[in-house]
Amino acid sequence: MKKFAAIVLAALVAVALFANGTTEEASSGFTPEKDVSWVCTSKPGGGSDIFTTQIKDAMKANGITNANIVTDYITDGSGEVGRLQVSTTNKAKADYTLLTFNSGDLMPMVKNTDNRVENFRPLAIMAVDKQLLFIGEQSKYSSWQEVMDALKNGQKIVIAGSKGDDIETYNKLIAELGVAESQLSYIANDATSGAITSLLGGHVDLCMSKPAAASQYVEAGKMKPVLALSNNRFSSELLKDAPTLSEFGYNNVEVPVWRGVTAPKAMSDSAYAYWAECLKKASETAEFKAYLSKNGLEPMYLFGAEAEAYMLDYQKTYLASIGK
Amino acid sequence: MENFALLFHGFQVVFTLQNIGACLLGAFLGLIVGAMPGIGSLAGVALLLPLTYKFNPTTAIVLLGALYYSNMYGGAFSAILLNIPGDSPAVMTALDGYPMATVKKRPGQALFTANLASCIGGTIGMIILAFLGPALADAGLHFGPAEMTILLLVAMTSIGWLVGSNPTNGVVLTLLGILVASIGMDLQSGSPRFNFGNVYLLGGVKFIPFVIGTVGFAQVMKLMDEKDDKAKESGITERLTIRGSLLSLHDVKRILPPAIRSGILGTFVGVLPGAGATTGAFLGYAVQRAFKNEEPLGTGAMQGIAACEAANNAAAAGAFAPLLALGIPGSGTGAVLLGGLMMWGLNPGPLLFQNEPDFAWGLIASLFIANIFALMIALGVIPMLLKILAVPVKVLIPIITVVCIVGSYSDTYSFYGVIIMLISGVCGYLFEKSGYSTAPMLLSFVLAPLLEDNMRKAFVISGGSTSKVFFNSAISTVLTIVFCVLILTPVIRAILKKTGILKGKKTK
Known part of the structure; x- marks a missing residue:
């Protein structure tokens, strides 16, 4: 009986590993093996939560990642606690932590705390509102x-x-x-x-x-x-x-209100490439495009280094405007 | 008449097995969520929302609407039995509910009163919602920041009689409540206030852990302090049956007038932008003060429980008017429901009643049904709930402590809430022990941020002119007069008595 159980167990493990290897589409040398915590610093049902859920659903429905992604709502300190926690996440967890990060989060963060975009690894900007x-x-x-x-x-x-x-x-x-x-x-x-x-x-x-x-x-x-x-x-x-x-006869006034995703500073290069790729694929899905049009959002797709450069520039302009 | 036909159509929509099932489930979950301190309707709806994404919108809103609505019933349970108001509207219920359950040893009747008043208030609210919903929502729009400022000042006057026998102590704690409420982010400028560099305090002190600590945990410490358990337990056990809990005809006659009055008042307050069930309960209780009461309010008066419970359920129903007619959420829970509407592919806004009549009227009809379900379930569980009071204090203490910790943790899912609860619990206990009543502090804590926000907006709009705030419109003029009458009457009466013009006992 014991032997039979061991064989069944081994077969199950083999099947699971095989399944994992075949459906994983994003390739970067990193494969998620643990649950992923996607931190959302506003309450469930809000704009950030809906954005997060849409990306998660788009990734799942299209088999972009097999990882089990759990949304964690960390809303203390008007969201600053969650952002600080993600920015200081240590190496062991960093590859499995994501954060929904919008321009509306960046402004109070740099205005009221010492936390900066430099403490994160920006992964993507996926939508913009005006x-x-x-x-x-x-x-x-x-x-x-x-x-x-x-x-x-x-x-x-x-x-x-x-x-x-x-x-x-x-x-x-x-x-x-x-x-x-x-x-x-x-x-x-x-x-x-x-x-x-x-x-x-x-x-x-x-x-x-x-x-x-x-x-x-x-x-x-x-x-x-x-x-x-x-x-x-x-x-x-x-x-x-x-x-x-x-x-x-005036200059135009435009402050793009963007929605994006960042990761902890300690995230490894391979995981960073993997998640940026996953988000890019999610942005190309029909589900995500439907979400944009339903919410009157415009597409703005920046991934990896491009997203990082954009966020840093945005932060610089904002800090200058408030005299910091 | 047209509305009647539409409501009838709404009932037809709801009377499917699936929707009735959703309504029953919602009513049941709402009671549980409401009875658990700290969770409340906001968290309940938010937690359930993701599960309803794949539902048909009508079934989804029937489920969430029933949950939101019956949550108001559940909030009274812990307030009456444990003196822990699970949600902010229940703070006022605890003022009379707990003394009625413990000092007067009528716990069953206290729960019955709360549930019956909730049902009456809610029914009035729904009738008004069904027949005057859109008109009421339009009327609510006339309450701008100036009008809300004066309305909140009127609500603040109720602190005056909550301070009890020692007005100085009351004023000190009222000011402390305002001070604690001002911690966090200043909404108008976005600058931090009194956070002392602490990132947690940037989000301010949350109400739920604060109230659970000040009232609930302070209660635990008080129980530990009281060595003699016998006084509390004797005499209650014989009434722990449903028969012993029934209300007499005289009782029903006593609670009907306040329930009906508060039902109407609460509905109108619920419609106002940002006022919600809490302000409704406060005003309902304040108005009851003006009427004759068989027992003094605050000592376990049935009318007190009826007034605030009817008002908060009516306000919960009234809050649906701006949500359905204009797409404007009246409360945090309303905002989450609005998020739900968008997730289900509907466009909340002024066209919802025209474009989605099945949905809008189905929801209103389901509220009527949820009201009945919630009452039946609530009455059914009273005998079980009453057993809590028979639990010996030494067992009750750890149970309430766990409830306090879980409740304050589940507000933000972090230990920040628990720490706030423990600190405010110790402070609350010390205040009560030194003869300071904490009720004015809780009241000012809830109302002060609303007042500040509206007052600052009103002054920006008026360009700093006081007269444009207090006499901005007919509504604000009338409210200003009411406010002046409320605060000047005791002063003038005292002067008249002193000079001998008015006969009677001299006031202090």
Whole structure:
């Protein structure tokens, strides 16, 4: 009986090894043999979580990796604890740790802590979002030209938006327009939905939002885009009428809101190449492309060294803008 | 009439075996999640959400809606039996629920009152939601930062009567609550406050571990302190049956008016942006103060339990109005549900009622059914729950300690919560021992961040003008008058009594 059990066990192990060897598509000399921890520093159900889940699902559905990936939500300290933990992950675990990392994570991290992009190994940037300014049904103004005229007449205008990237975009906007903060004011909400509520209720004049959060309201006629905070006009039918700032004789204001993935500094080169390859393959899947179009995100594919250079440059520009 | 037909259609959608099953499962899980301190509806919905990705959207929302809704029932259990409010709305339930269960030795009736009031409040909320949902959501939009500021100031006045016999002590702890709440990130500027270089404190002190420590763990220390167990146990055992827990006709008559009042009030509060069930429960309790009560509130009064339980369930129903009609989440749980809607391929927003009537009305109908299921399950488990009170204190102490640790850990899945719970537990115990009531601290801890956020937004919008905040619109003017009346009445009354114009006992 014992002999039989041993044979069965050996056969199972052989089959498992064989299966592992045949379906593993990404080749870099590294093959995951343990569970992978994918750290998400915001709550389940949020934008970062959905992004993470979509990539995981795309990888699984297309057999890109056989690794068992578990999402770990480490939200303490507004996510800083999770980011610090990943950046300092030691060698043994580093090859099995990934982190969802967005521009909205980078800004508070470098502003409020000593943690920097240099403490990670950026793997990929896979999507980018841009903002627009909207007016509501009850707004006093009907176009961006009217808003600018009002500003010239010394009237006070209030924009509502979200935190993080939106505040940075607002700062660039007032710098470009050359108006004071007290004249073109900004109120930060925990989420864009709070800003939209203020606009729909007529409590603010303008609302800053990304396309996904606003499109339903534009469709229902409750909101109208008046300015695209981007280098080019948006291509979608609902948003294409919004002019860019250059059409009014200013420089365009664009703060790309990107979504990406990083790894611990201690990750080995072979594992780094493996995961960058997996993410690249995931970005080419139909599932991931459907996710982008559903959420109004634009594709922006940078992997490995390219992603690292981009994040470092973004950090440098941001640090300079806050005088650090 | 059209809404009635649509609601009927909603019931047709829900009455499939699959949806009824999902509703029952949701109601059951919601009760468990609600009864476990620290988990709460937000975590419950968030944990279950990934499992529903492959569901049909209607079944998925029926499951999560029922879970969210019945969670409000479960929150009262631990608050009444163990004095550990599992969720923020249950803080007010514990104020009367625990004394009623222990001092008055009527635990069964306390649970019954909470569940019956929840059912009444919830039903009122759902009826209003079904017939006035979109209109109500539009009305809620009129509450901007200025209006919310004054509404929260009105809610803050309830601290005045929570301070008890020693107002100075009460004010000290109220201020301490505000100070602790200000730790973390400043939302408007994104700058850290009072974190002393600690990366954990950047995220602030979380409410769940804070309240579990201040109330629950402090309770454990108090029990350890009390050498004499007999006083607590005697007299309770004979009432530990369902028959001994039933409410008399007189009791039902007593809880009906506060439940109906709070049901209506709670629904409207639930609709307001960012107010949620907690503010609903606080206001429900505050309003009850203005009415005649057979027993003084805070000493185990049935009306107190009914007022806040009805209000928080009604607010949970009311919060669906802006979510369904406008795609605006009224609470953290609402935000997760919104994430779910997008995952299931629906577009939440002003067109949801038109584009997805099956979904929207199916959800509303399922809330009615979940309400009945939750009440039946809750009443069914009362006899079992009551046995907790018969457990000897020496056994109960380690059990509550474990509940406190697990509850505070599961809020953020880290030991940070446990440390917060232990520190606030020791502080809470020392405060209570020195004659400081911790209730005002918890209240100010919950309301102060909301007040600060809204007030700062209101001042940015008004350009620093006070009159544009307090007299911004008809709503804010009325609320300002209510606020002034509330704070000036005791002062004027005292002056009038002193000068002899008003007869009566002189106030202190």
